[in-house]
Amino acid sequence: MRECQIKQEVVGSVDILRLDGALDAYSFPRLEHAFNQLRDKQRNQIVLDCSNLDYINSASLGALIGFARKVREQGGDLKLAALTPKIYSIVELLGFDKMLQIFPDAQLAVSKF
């Protein structure tokens, strides 16, 4: 599996994190690091673009929920965009589609802030 690369893009008050590869126990710390940096800068409107995310392990998904909770406490939100059908079905099975907002593409997600 390809280790996950993360590209960041700023659109006004929103930060888009584009994930490319697989998020597992080895690569998740990178995303965690990116999240923590945003938090330190008081940036709490975040979109995760998952169009090139091949795989996500369950611990990483759990951490996303935890992170969403933190940014919501600060008045922000974490939204997911462009999930592949496979990852969408996992998110749905876990019931996480009821906790996180999911959009077909990053642009639409950004516009919902």
Place this chain on the structure above:
Amino acid sequence: MNPDAGGISNSLIFISALTNFLLAIGGAYMYFRWQKQRKTCEQLLQEKEVIFGFVHDVGEVFAEAEHIEPDLLLKRVLFYALRTTRAASGVIYLVDDRGDTLTARAISGVFPPLVVDANSGLDVAVSKSKHIENLVRTRIIHKGESLIGTVADLGTPVLVPDAECDPRVPRHEAEFLRIRSLVLVPMRFHQQVTGVLAVVNRVDGKFFAETDMSLLQALADQASAAVYYAGLRDSLDEKKRIDHDLSLARQIQYSLLPRELPKIEGIELAAFNQPAKEIGGDYYDVIPLDDKHIGIAIADVSGKSIGGAMLMSICRSVLRAKAPGILSPAELLRSMNHALAGDISEDMFITMLYMVFNLETRQLVVARAGHEKPLVVRADRSTEIIESSGTALGLLMDQDMFDSIIGEAEIHLKPGDLVVGFTDGITEAMNADKEEWGMDAFIDSCSLAVSEGSNSLINKIRQRIQRFVGDHPQYDDMTLLALYVTK
């Protein structure tokens, strides 16, 4: 768990607890089983307290094992070794990195040198115990040299009850260095000798006996893994450390799965669990609830490494404490969520399928906390997926949402029908071409094998997956649990 150590004695379980939590888990497992056999309503409440207490204790042991320095750990092992055998002094030698020499890493009491070199200064500095300790610490021993080196070389323990008559034991002039009785045991991990633990002279003046040797060996066996992992933290980089944490977590996970499933008139239960390199932490359990209901759980615990394994142990304790009082699966999952959410780290959660089967009416009630939906295969080979709504357990964010979303499904089973719960590792088993085995192949396999019952069905699915994946490494655990109605 070391099978040799399991039944030796309760006191040994106590002694090893600090150095190896696996033994603690094993002991608690036996304790819970014993408790279960004499259960009344009041005892149930007590049991609940004991379980929560245990979870807390295990947590503390874990927290400590993760951070303790190797040298401190060795000192503790030695402390318990001396207490167990009532020895006056002891030493732990560890095999050096190159593998052909040993160095003393922990010493307790005045340990008389087992190798005597010319000009060692023993004769002139007899009263200086510090000098003796320094001598033992600095004298590197080659494999095969002296009793220490021999035990390291052969990997077998040595008991010398009457050491003064044994030519292998050096004779020191000074009274306080006299060696009357001696036991040496190898420390072994992954089929390799990692060190030698030796104790000298019982404080009551008696000779060491066979029981001292076997107790010491059991202690060394339990301690070896902990010492090994403690040493790793010092020397390995992050990636390797993650790998080893995963392997430690694996051992804990394995110790939490049922050794065997209960035999119950009218049904046949079977399960299969295969761990993968990166863990998802699969767990399953079957819990007799009363004389006509059984609870069947299958869960996937998320969370990294040791944290995940700990969460599994908590999940198991909470499930086992709560299940006997609650016959509604949705109610049980709500109650578990209330117990778990807030107490567990926020990146962790558990998906769980919980089913309660009524042995008299053959009614099966199912609830699902974000877990894969179970499959029913009827005797005529038709299949249906049991649908019910629910989100994963343990997430702090949405307790009320959890309570309102979780639902139940109820189905009636007839003789010849089979229900199978599974984790995503089954349907997502991957071959070298990165293809997944898939839900369709899974349903097809279940349908074909239904008439042969649970055990045979599970074996067939296992073989099919094996053929499909070949030797491609798997990233997630695989777990299957089947209930077959025989009459």
